[in-house]
Amino acid sequence: MNTATLYAEFADHLRGLGALDQVAGLLNWDQETQMPPKGSAQRAEQCAAVARAAHALATAPRLAELVGLLEGADLDPAQAVNVAEAGRISRRATRVPAELAAELARASALAQTVWQTARESNSFADFAPVLERVVSLKREQARCLVEGSETPYEALLAEYEPGMTEAELSGMFGRMRPKLTLLAERIAGSGWRMPRFTGAFARAGQLALSRRLCDVFGFDGQAGRLDLAVHPSSSGSGGDVRITTRVNEYDPRECAYATIHELGHAVYEQGLDPAQALLPVGMSASMAVHESQSRLFENQLGRGRAFCEWLCPAFGAQFGATGVDMPETFYAAVNLVEPGFIRTEADEVHYNLHIMLRYDLERELIAGTLDVADLEAAWNARFLADFGVEVPEPRLGALQDVHWSAGLFGYFPTYALGNVYAAELNVALRAALPGLDRMLASGDVWPVVEWLRANIHRKGRLLPPAKLIAEACGRAPSEAALLDYLGRKYGALYTL
Known part of the structure; x- marks a missing residue:
């Protein structure tokens, strides 16, 4: 044969x-x-x-x-x-x-x-x-x-980020944690009080804005759909991609940015090579690469000053007065930094600290050094140590994420690694598209989608994750780009 x-x-x-x-x-x-x-x-x-x-x-x-x-x-x-x-x-x-x-x-x-x-x-x-x-x-x-020298946790991690080790992740997180904590402390001590959204924001209006965001970020509505769920998510590929979002009628940021986040996942899945559909090479490179797409859309683009020039009037057209009716105040409001309980609503400065908490706890659960019976107390103690706030109720603590109930142990660290990759992609995008801010200010995200499609999406699993990012960005990825981006952005916002 x-x-x-x-x-x-x-x-x-x-x-x-x-x-x-x-x-x-x-x-x-x-x-x-x-x-x-x-x-x-x-x-x-x-x-x-x-x-x-x-x-x-x-x-x-x-x-x-x-x-x-x-x-x-x-x-x-x-x-x-x-x-x-x-x-x-x-x-x-x-x-x-x-x-x-x-x-x-x-x-x-x-x-x-x-x-x-x-x-x-x-x-x-x-x-x-x-x-x-x-x-x-x-x-x-x-x-x-478990194979060779793998730890049990690494054996599960390999499902989401093949080749990644606990030592690499722990080393990266160990370098990031003190710098993120120091930045958060400096912001808290700055004395700045950021503007906030005020009023009530109807569910129907938030969903209408979410559907408009689908169009802006290049989501093909004939190849996917948007629905409500308890926890935002994305699933499917090619011609059938499903995303979900959720609504908080007193904080419209939650729905808007959950939608933008999931659109990063969805547009990636819609951009994979159709000739390789259902085959491994026609699938995403890894979950960290996947998260780099969603975090790039949500943060560097969606929470950027330029895109807020488009999003602010879009909010006004949908809801009327919001309490932050000028692009500058809108930009400040969507980048408010304060310790919060919910990971998916966390600001960029605190977000990776949420991930590190979960990473450490789930490693202990798999290693058997932490029992489920002690998980809630361990979560609350760690949250108090990391964020300086006591968790008042389980839904704001150990009950907030769907991942462990779904058996997704090893998934959480890919969010933080995705943030690292997203920061590198942001640098590369700005070099490749000199007029990027002008495009974003007019609500034109399609040039970004085209660049990602050529450099990330269509390549599927042709390259290992870190090599794929390195090829797209012209250098090996590290946490330095993320820490530099956060320092510059929030240093300017809070006049540090």
Whole structure:
């Protein structure tokens, strides 16, 4: 059998695996947005069935055989990446028993429903038993996946950021933490009182503005949709990308910037190479690269002075008087720095401190040095130490994020790494598009989307994450660009 025929069979097998992954995403999206409350038990079984089917495809002897036959064959770069990625997927899946994969999917689906209810009732005790089950299963999965010198946490991290180590992350976070803390302290001591939004902002108006933002940021509405959910998210790819946002009728920043954040994810998924759809090379490079797109949209662009010149009158047209009716005051209001409880609403200075808290706690959970029974107290003590404020209730603390109920251990650090990548991309964008601020001030984000499409989106998984960013930016990424950006921006805002 010639290489072309072998590769065609191989690609068809992989597309089936990619399609099942998207089915799992759709089940999760439906659970967050449409599923009736009594559907959780059935949904858990559906998720388990899909996980079992995906595991069977990933561990099929024929896939491993095809990978062996194609390794070293005369393949183009995209085909070679698909073969290498299929080998990695197959090896990882083979280490995890099929029933464990199915039970993880089942337990996570049930846990998400319990998390939503516990969050509404503000009771961590209601959530703890199901979280304990998820953590136990993730520990078991990590033990199965560990390879070579990997730690159990690194084995889970590899699902989101292949090749990244705890030592690298901890080193980066250790360098960032004191500088971020010092910047936050200097801002708090500056004496500046920033303007704030005032009044009530109707849900319908916020959703209308969100749909307008979808158009501005290049989201193809014929290939996706926007809905409300408890926790903002993005799922799907290509011609079917689903994003969700949430509304706070007294703080319109939450909906607007959650939407812009998720649009970064969605536009990335819509910009992947359609010729490689459902194949590994046609997927995002990593979750940190994914988060770099959302954080770039949300912060460097969306919270930038130039874009506020467009967004301020857009708010005024939608809501009338907002209390911050001039671009300068609007810019100050959307960049207000103060310690807050909710990660997704955190300012840029405090945001990475939120991530470091979660990173440390979830590593302890997986290592077994922290029990779920002690998680709420550990969270509250760490938050008080890092932010100087006591957590008043569980929904503002250990119950605020969906990730652990969904079994996404190892995901959180990719947000901070995504911020590092976003800062590098911002520098590169400004060099490539000298008129960028003028474009943003007029609400023209399309040149940014085109640049990202050429330098990030279309390349999919052709390059390892850090190399992809380095190629796009002309230098190896480091936290220096992020810290410089934050120092300059907030130093000017708060006259430090």
